[in-house]
Amino acid sequence: MLRDITLGQYYPAESVIHRLDPRVKLFGTLVFLVSLFITDNFIGYALALCFLATAIIVSKVPLSFIMRGLKAIIFLLIFSVLINLFMTRGEVVVSFWKLSITKEGIYVASFMAIRILFLIMGSSIMTLTTTPNNLTDGLEKGLGFLKIFRVPVHEIAMMMSIALRFIPILMEETDKIMKAQMARGADFESKKLTKRVKSLVPLLIPLFVSAFRRANDLATAMEARCYRGGKGRTKMKPLKYKKRDALAYLIIFAYLAGMILVRRFF
Amino acid sequence: MEIVKTKNLTFDYIRRDEDGNVEGITTAVDNVSLSVKPGEFIAILGHNGSGKSTLAKHINAILFPTEGTVFVDGMDTNDDKNLWDIRKTAGMVFQNPDNQIIGQVVEEDVGFGPENMGVPTDEILERVAESLKAVGMYEFRKKSPNRLSGGQKQRVSIAGVLAMHPKCIVLDEPTAMLDPIGRKEVIRAVTALNMVEKITIILITHYMNEIVGADRVFVMDKGHIAMEGTPREIFSRVEELKALRLDVPQVTSCAHELKKRGLNIPDGILTEAELVEALKNVYHS
Amino acid sequence: MSIIVNHLTYRYNEGTPMESVAVDDVSFKIEDGEFIGLIGHTGSGKSTLVQHLNGILKPTSGSVYYDGRDVFDGDFDLKVLRSNVGLVFQYPEHQLFETDVFSDVCFGPKNLGLSKKETELRAYKALKLVGIEDDFFYQSPFDLSGGQKRRVAIAGVLAMEPKVLVLDEPTAGLDPKGRDDLLLSLKQVKEETGCTIVLVSHSMEDVALYADRIIVMNHAKIVYDDTPVNVFRHYDKLKEMGLGVPEITSAMYKLRAAGFDVPTDIITVNDAVDAIMKIMRA
Incomplete structure (x- = not known):
């Protein structure tokens, strides 16, 4: 597990x-x-x-x-x-x-x-x-010198931190969609490989749709809270x-x- | 001066096919003019697809008018240089509690807005503590958002907006995905902000019992404002509400029926206590 | 085809420090043709409980009997169970995945191994039952409105022609119009197919109108299991649990407390109006 x-x-x-x-x-x-x-x-x-x-x-x-x-x-x-x-x-x-x-x-x-x-x-x-936050903060600051080579350090750190926040949510969602498709007779435990791969379609498509919807919502919410990249940002816990x-x-x-x-x- | 003012606001969603040719146009908001005074508690009611969310997104400069203008605290949203000031002035809370929390710890999420605005560190900490206390979530400040209930998550989102010190908060169906307990928590927090902090509230919802505390109500239908007035005025027009297939609180509906059957009951009964009072008056006269 | 739930207990994260009891020693029986409302607030265990009814979750202890046979004894075909007990999850529109509405609804019956003709026939019937017009059949399910998506998703389960239909908060997030339409079509589904319905909800108003039996869950246990009128007699206790009773029932209690001689076993506005008029005329 x-x-x-x-x-x-x-x-x-x-x-x-x-x-x-x-x-x-x-x-x-x-x-x-x-x-x-x-x-x-x-x-x-x-x-x-x-x-x-x-x-x-x-x-x-x-x-x-x-x-x-x-x-x-x-x-x-x-x-x-x-x-x-x-x-x-x-x-x-x-x-x-x-x-x-x-x-x-x-x-x-x-x-x-x-x-x-x-x-x-x-x-x-x-x-x-x-903590994962601390780690991303550390990476952002510690690798800050890479900015002169135009490496988007802040963006990478932000992506990591968002990913860490959404992994548990998406795991739960995967579980839910799997159960919902099982309730419709889907078989995720087939022995045959081809069948097994095919059976993933009803799981993966809804999962992608949901992930994109969440990403879209989150982007809007971040913009609404004045997010515009790392420039001019201060830190709550520098x-x-x-x-x-x-x-x-x-x-x-x-x-x-x-x-x-x-x-x-x- | 009005905190929010729209003048002949029209917004079209344009659907395009793969080659970019226009396939169809849906007018989501159709020639809406309204104004909101500072400190007011406004509720906007309507069905899904009535244009109420589209209207709301204009106040935070997430969407821009196809025609007409929107002013937030005197700033025209069409003017690019006002963008960030508008978003600071009018904060926004969305429907899905999971999809608007960015931080992995409650207090870090609340600090996200002030961080973006470039607020100095000491002040961020102050603002975060203040905002979390205002919505009653201070004791959860070190928790992971994933461990909170829906109502608690929404209160964290409200605190996140509050920490930006907005003059106005727009809430786009903040309770649609919550259970009755969570719904009450959120409405209570929003009402308190309006009463205590005098923050202008624009609450978008389809639950009728959430608008009872509002100063003014707009009912939207097919992109237009179909009705406007105090909650009592709106709830007096039971037949119209039913024609728009909006929910009428059971008590209001009951009082309305009783009146139709000849009892002398005032229009727009909103609470159980008012119904009891009205029936007492009828009984004793 | 009754379902018997016998001393069912379910623990999450068993054997870890995060262990918690979601369902605690619950027993009840679902008879043919009932319309049951299962009420409880978030975290009361109601969603976990219903996932046992079609064998998606296996109880930590206790058993579930379908048609007199133990569902978890090993040689019971869970696929057959799942076709007989249809479970519609919360926000079921999140399970849509096909390129068009019709194929999505076909997914369930196809998994049952039915012929193409039978599959399509069932999908057609199911879509009609929930009120989706032919015009929408070949549209992408993702282009529909929220209420329509949900209907299509429900049709996806209905197409398996279950004898028991379990719906977990089917009206969550819908507007009043969408909610009323959906509840009404559920009633029609029941009338036309004669299936048993278990409606999980936290809205007393929704359940009061349609269910003929209400099961109330609180803290992983069943606290009441009775007719709506009898359940709502526990006005104070329900309020304590944060569930309350329908607004109109509550108003009748208030009227009675204020000295009006009205009955309190009232759950619809019409009955309330009649009762009040009766005492007012007297």
């Missing part, structure tokens, strides 16, 4: 990480992701683990909650581990049937597993501790850096420096 996916859901709690400026969290996440790719040894991963573990503990998000989010990617994880395990050439450790596991394979596969796990956990820490944000930046840079050093000297 869709609601089992905790990946990316906001987890309300009172923690320093929750209170950090979203730009810091975005930057921190980016640094963390990059660091995972510049590392080529286990010492680097140990350092990354320290960083991640500290972040998780400080964030007060229960580990079990984060783990539940991993359920969604478990297949991806197993798949990539298996591929790497069996497909890497090198010194054979075990072999059976047509497959063989190599020393290098074990090495690469475990690297891969750690990388994916850390990647997902690192980015979920960000989404778990940041983002302002605090002391703790500066400190967080320092820690992030220190971590990045540490990772680079590890790569150079080990």
Whole structure:
């Protein structure tokens, strides 16, 4: 079920990480992701683990909650581990049937597993501790420099925020239309693929019609409330850096420096 | 000076085929002239398709007259440079509660208008708190709009308009999609704004019992103004209302029938209490 | 072809912290040919309850019997149930999807596996029943007015020729004219096809005129199940629930409180006028 996916859901709690400026969290996440790719040894991963573990503990998000989010990617994880395990050439450790596991394979596969796990956990820490609004605000402000390259940053952020607001509404609507068509004898559970695809037409058309109607209504309502793009707009809750944000930046840079050093000297 | 004034307002919807040739013209509003004084509570009644929503959209400069003119607080809506001032002066609340809330948190939605107007941050926070209190939604300020009832959502929308400090609020069938409880909540909030804040209200509806508190009522039919007067004057004309197939409150309809059967009852009975009073008078004389 | 609802309970989000009871231990029986009004305000559980009648929702506990057989026992064909118990959802016009009105109405009977001829015949009959003229048959359903769209959507369910027709707030959002026309055509549908009708609504005035039995739901439970007149006797309790009684019934209560000797079991304006004239002449 869709609601089992905790990946990316906001987890309300009172923690320093929750209170950090979203730009810091975005930057921190980016640094963390990059660091995972510049590392080529286990010492680097140990350092990354320290960083991640500290972040998780400080964030007060229960580990079990984060783990539940991993359920969604478990297949991806197993798949990539298996591929790497069996497909890497090198010194054979075990072999059976047509497959063989190599020393290098074990090495690469475990690297891969750690990388994916850390990647997902690192980015979920960000989404778990940041409300979607805050996140869009952070993106808008944090990527503001892209405006000089004529990237419509404000518009993209506004679109994201509207999408986030309407996703639950459209999900509910999908459920309702599905039920209404089922009441007219529609069969959404047919085994045959062609039939199944065809059965989606009575669901998708009303859904599109409704989405367009909503979009139209919303555009009118936004205009009626004087919306005319990002120009001249003020913010109700402007983002302002605090002391703790500066400190967080320092820690992030220190971590990045540490990772680079590890790569150079080990 | 009038807050809203229309002069010979006509609006045509033009349907075009795929090549852009005119297929047909529907005149939604036909030569309507009306004026609204500051602080008035106006109700506009009529069927779907009577042109009442089209008329309303002219007041917020969402639609522009095909012929004639619309003035909002002295500003001509046809003049481009007035556009944003007009939208600040005359706020608008729409029918569907879901499709007009932009924010993911109640207070952020209410702040949307002031943000667009470039109001400084401190003042936005003040305005948002004030507006939410005015419609009785302050305690919900941190909630997600998706968790509110229809009536609550509409009150948030009203607060969103209120935070722009308009002189006039146009509500286009704000109660059509609500249940009776939600309907009452919205009408109560709107009435309070009119009484306490002296904001001009233009309420468009097809529920007769919502217009009882209005100062003046316009009944629209086929793009024209078919009737105009105080609620009591309008409700005195039961036969005309029935001919337009509008709802007449059951009490009003009952009093009208009693009068036809020879009882000496005044015209335009609006409430149960008035009916009781009138019957007492008949009984004792 | 009666429907029996037996100790039905439905919980949303079972096993999560957001669990809530939508329908709580509800039992009642729908007899052939009844016109039932199911009343309750938003969130009272009425919409959830009716979705069990055609097997769209499965009860958390309890059962639904159609024609003496348990609907959820596994070998009951839910498709057959859905053709016998037609359910019209709120704002049914949102389910329209075909390129023209007629094909949209054909969707239901086509899903039943009927022949083309039979399908078209049923669609034609259904459209006529709800008062849609031939001129509209080949128009896009999206070009119709709000009231017409809703009729077409209802015809889409009627074309399956259900023995029980359940409508969830069919008049929501319509103007008074559209509402009266729709209720009147429902009455005609009932007279012509003899089907059972369950009308879900929050308007006492609508239901009072047409239903011969009213079921009132509040906080997931059935609180009253009786004839309209008997249900409206609970004037104070209904008011407390935020439902009230028809305006005219309420006025009769006020008159009685003011010392007039009028009956209070009155639900139409005409009856009220007669009753008042009677005491005034005396």
